[in-house]
Amino acid sequence: MADEKKKINQRDTLKKVFRYLGKYRIFVVFSLLLAAVSVALTLYVPKLTGRAVDCIVGAGAVDFPGVFRVMVQIGVCTLVTALAQWLMNVCNNKMTYQVVQDIRNEAFRKIEILPLKYIDGHPYGDVVSRVIADVDQFADGLLMGFTQLFTGVATIVGTFGFMLSVNVTITFVVVLITPVSFLVANFIAKRTFAMFRTQSEVRGEQTGLIDEMIGNQKVVQAFGKGRDVTKKFDEINGRLGKAYLRATFFSSITNPATRFVNSLVYTGVGITGAFAVVNGSLSVGQLSSFLSYANQYTKPFNEISGVVTEFQNAVACAQRIFELIEEEPQPPEPENAEELKDIAGNVKAEHVDFSYEPEQKLIRDFNLEVKPGQKIAIVGPTGCGKTTLINLLMRFYDVNEGRISVEGLDIRDVTRRSLRAGYGMVLQDTWLKTGTIRENIMMGRPDASEEEVIAAAKASHIHSFIRRLPQGYDTQITEDGGGLSQGQKQLLCIARVMLCRPPMLILDEATSSIDTRTEIRIQEAFSRLMEGRTTFIVAHRLSTIREADVILVMKDGQIIEQGNHESLLKKGGFYRHLYESQFVQTAGART
Structure with missing residues (x-):
């Protein structure tokens, strides 16, 4: 046989x-x-x-x-x-x-x-x-x-x-x-x-x-x-x-x-x-x-x-x-797939179920409604589904059940290109390509002018470092960043988003590798960038999300608490436990 x-x-x-x-x-x-x-x-x-x-x-x-x-x-x-x-x-x-x-x-x-x-x-x-x-x-x-x-x-x-x-x-x-x-x-x-x-x-x-x-x-x-x-x-x-x-x-x-x-x-x-x-x-x-x-x-x-x-x-x-x-490609876009235009930032998830493996349940009956300009922070223990939610929003994976919509349109009925163009992402894991510093910053906007590139670099506080490089913005780097530190690579990725200025943002531990002084400056730049833009913030350091309009506390793929920083602390639930355990650890480390 x-x-x-x-x-x-x-x-x-x-x-x-x-x-x-x-x-x-x-x-x-x-x-x-x-x-x-x-x-x-x-x-x-x-x-x-x-x-x-x-x-x-x-x-x-x-x-x-x-x-x-x-x-x-x-x-x-x-x-x-x-x-x-x-x-x-x-x-x-x-x-x-x-x-x-x-x-x-x-x-x-x-x-x-x-x-x-x-x-x-x-x-x-x-x-x-x-x-x-x-x-x-x-x-x-x-x-x-x-x-x-x-x-x-x-x-x-x-x-x-x-x-x-x-x-x-x-x-x-x-x-x-x-x-x-x-x-x-x-x-x-x-x-x-x-x-x-x-x-x-x-x-x-x-x-x-x-x-x-x-x-x-x-x-x-x-x-x-x-x-x-x-x-x-x-x-x-x-x-x-x-x-x-x-x-x-x-x-x-x-x-x-x-x-x-x-x-x-x-x-x-x-x-x-x-x-x-x-x-x-x-x-x-x-x-x-x-x-x-x-x-x-x-x-x-x-x-x-x-x-x-x-x-x-x-x-x-x-x-x-x-x-x-002959591997099965990702599901093709429907023939009448629409282009997402005039994105205000209305995002809605209805009864979403998702798991990477059928026998291992992850996200179950997830519901969320986000209004334009809101800052949505997502917190929770490792493996609760925070990054998975980002993958679903960007349609890197399709939901198993339910639907996610942007501006009232199911994201499965719009083109992937227009959906992803609506988001700007800064992840904890940096990704650079072999080429010049300028080419890496201009990845999302190849037609950007020199003045716009420099302005984005200044906004992300990387301009002064780039000027000290042998060829400045024309300095060649490899995909692993060569001699750049992890923080510098992350700043380049932030500059990339600063240049694109998309209508929605996803920040997944975007300042995890940056020193405290630079992080304060970056947070100020992000605050200006986030004005009027729907923003999803995935964070482990809860001190960085106090100003969020809504904090989603996730555990085992479900939202178990929802509210702003003060209201969640008053509830005395899981969020307060997370916050106090982090605060105590930080205080202990200082003493």
Whole structure:
């Protein structure tokens, strides 16, 4: 049953590969024609060589003009063959790398529309390995297939025809033995596919670990986990080594096994041909041609067996990349999806249920109504659903039940782009892209003027620091911020929002990495920015949300208390307990 399923998967994968190849069928046709020309001329040369041998009758009886004519013909055939092979390789390379480009483009486009659930549930390194390493392996196998498979098959067919024209009996001997090569190659190929598949999966696991460790090297070193990580890497590397060894060992058996069969063919031709020469039914020149044909006839079986093995690896890699391409994308926007315009800040959540996993309930029967310009603070213990609520507001995840609306429109009925353009986000986890400081600030508004960029930087109190950098706003930084501190990276993200000035704001621990003095200034800038704007503030430090119009206290995915700072303290409930425990801890720390 498992073998049958594997065969179906391989067939489906091959169909998908041929579908990509369909766009470049003109190159396939040219490659086939050029392969036929190359093979025909290559196979014609042994026949010419046989004629040259027959021109040498004996000592003093050599037909030199005949030999010369044959040599000229061989030279012309060789030159035309070389040109045909060069053009064939050009066609094969063009075709292969166009297909690879199309697959990578489609994979990258799919990544952009995949639901965050997929990205959150798969190691980044494994996704990178599929798009980079697996596609490269697929390209190598595909290129080898087109370069050697076409010429190999054409050589076998062409040689068979030439041998029949020389001697039918000896051709029958050759054809009788060669099927053994197919049986050997087929036997090994069936067993190598699963090994190459395992090899690709373990390689993706290794890439994931490397990506994770490089991105979190400071944490690894800070907690002294270097040895543990090294052990884990060694374990994965060991499994990868075994997978490589098994796949390479089994695939390497193919060539010597088929060569053994080919030697039997050559021996059979030599013995049968020798008797034919003695009987006078075959000339010496024809025997030499036949031996050359026998060698050329069996040689493609070695190449094809190697191609089959490599192709198993290519198909295994293609299967992984197609799995990514065929992943279910995020739900498409309805055809009549509206653009959110003139956003005042009316947000409403009605009977919202949501959970990342069906068996683990998170947000249940959540209700909220926000009026324009209100500051909504969301507090509660870790895991209560604060950040999840932000994900739902931005529609990074869709609700399981209920609805969330902005300006009276269900957010599932508006375009994601217009919805997200209505929010400005500053998160605890900063995100920068490789580029200049200016490009990072202008991410939300590429058309902003220099004066507007500087004004946003001044508002976020990062301008003076940027001026001290070697190239100022043109200083290049990497995605991890390079030499910038966590606070400076967060200020850059704040400047990005200051420049966009969206109608609604989401601040998720937006000043968690900033010193107290700068935080006071940033809070003042935020206060000016929040005037007239609906703002959602996720905070652990309750001192930062005293001025909020409404404080939502969440626990186990539900709002258990709601009100402003003073009213919640008077209630003496969960909020007061949180506030006093924080205040006592702070006071204790000061003493």
